[in-house]
Amino acid sequence: MKTILVIGGGVTGLSAMYKLHKWKKENKSDIRLILTEASEELGGKIRTKKANGFVMEAGADSIVARKANSLSFIEELGLEEEVVYNATGRSFIYTEGELKPIPTESVFGIPASMQSLVESTLVSAEGKVEALKDFYTKNETFTKNDSIGDFLEYFLGKELVEKQIAPVLSGVYSGDLKDLTIASTLPYVLEYKEEYGSILKGFEENKKKFIGGGDKKFFSFKNGLGRLIDAYEANLEDVEILKNTRVTNIKKTSNRYQVMLDNQDFIEADYVVLSIPHTAAEVLLDDQTVKAEFAQLKNSSLISIYMAFDAPDSMLPADGTGFITANSHDVVCNACTWTSRKWAHTSAGGNLLVRLFYKSSSAEYERLQQMGQEELLQVALHDINKSLGINAELLASEVTVWSESMPNYLITHPQSVKALENKMETIYPGIIIAGCSYYGVGIPDCIENGERTAKRITDLL
Secondary structure, eight states, rough: OOOEEEEOBBBHHHHHHHHHHHHHHHOOOEEEEEESSSSSSSBTOOOEEETEEEEESSSOOOEEHHTTTTOOHHHHTOGGGGGGOOOEEEEEEEEEEEEEEEOOSSEETEESSSHHHHOSSSSSSSHHHHHEEEEEGOOOSOOSSHHHHHHHHHOOOOHHHHIHHHHHHHHHHHGGGGBBBTTTTTTTTHHHHHHHHHHHHHHHHHHHHHTSOSSSEEEEEEOHHHHHHHHHHOOOSSSEESSOEEEEEEEEEEEEEEEEEEESSSSEEEEEEEOOOOOHTTTOOOOOOHHHHHOOEEEEEEEEEEEEEEEEGGSEEEEEEEEEEOOOOOOOOOOOHHHHOOOOBTTOOOEEEEEEEEEEETTTTHTTTTSSSSHHHHHHHHHHHHOOOOOOOEEEEEEEEEEEEEEEEEBTHHHHHHHHHHHHHHHHHTTEESHHHHHHHSSSHHHHHHHHHHHHHHHHH
């Protein structure tokens, strides 16, 4: 009997195990399926917390509808009736001591119409004129493997990128735009430049993809994203799920793998899926050449702070859903989501719920990571008071530190992943890397990666 072990109970591991379990039932196979999770609950970076009528997502807070539409997990898990969509509204950039709106017709801060460029309050007249060179400057050198920051700055000018695009795009992809490739961020900007001769014209011609399509761009579930994890777990009735079980080492023995556990027990497996962060996967394997490839991958850190106030969310600026901070010395957070405004299900009484993000790319992060939870809350309260003028009673809070847990897709990332895949296939055939450390950070990306990993194993079976 073949044994398949999935290490890591995040959404990638659960997706892979769900498909393996489904294949086992459909083919009446006698394979043994085991999933190990080091913590006491499944979910990985999906962690739904509830307190005083508020729903708070300590990790990921939504699913991109456009990416999820091609997948069948919602229907298969019976979650159709529990889906809730985000409310729309404008986003702001907090700069120079005030909130300035990001133009409505923009994609990641990139203008999707001439009107959007003209009406921006974030960029000077000189910066707007400089952006027009996009219409008459040809691309003769940039490829998909070049820096997205260099690409956008070359054609759209430094000011538009620094003041309007970089705050948004860096927030989404957790890194300096100079270090991120076109391929790993916005591959279509290169296509637009080639097809239309202009990035701005390309976005204008295709803006319905990004700006149209109604309000349903992101979704969650009535009781939070944790409902997705619960649904996966409920559909794994013929899987051995070992929580509070940490894997300590993996050794190759003949054609199988001996997987050591922290309780001194071990599992003999034919196939192993490493659906854990690359930093956790690296320490399980002894081969130094493989370790060297893992070391090429980089992570960043993040502090997430939720605060619920005894105040209505109508205190917020009208039609707004949050802000990003840029070039500010009086507000420390990198971004703030007005959660109760964006997601009605998160605040049963309509009171204000906000979420602040503090990233390791910030100059203040080293100081912040030395603080305890109460000190961090004081920093967050100051930021809310300074940016929004709110000073109300705190009803609930949730502080989460994601230390070295957020993948950074640097320019070298695709080559690093390919080199690691090749080494693993040669030295550890049957052990498959999976998850956001390598193949995409969005929930649909992780689910799709899990499904592909499962198919790779069932094809071998």
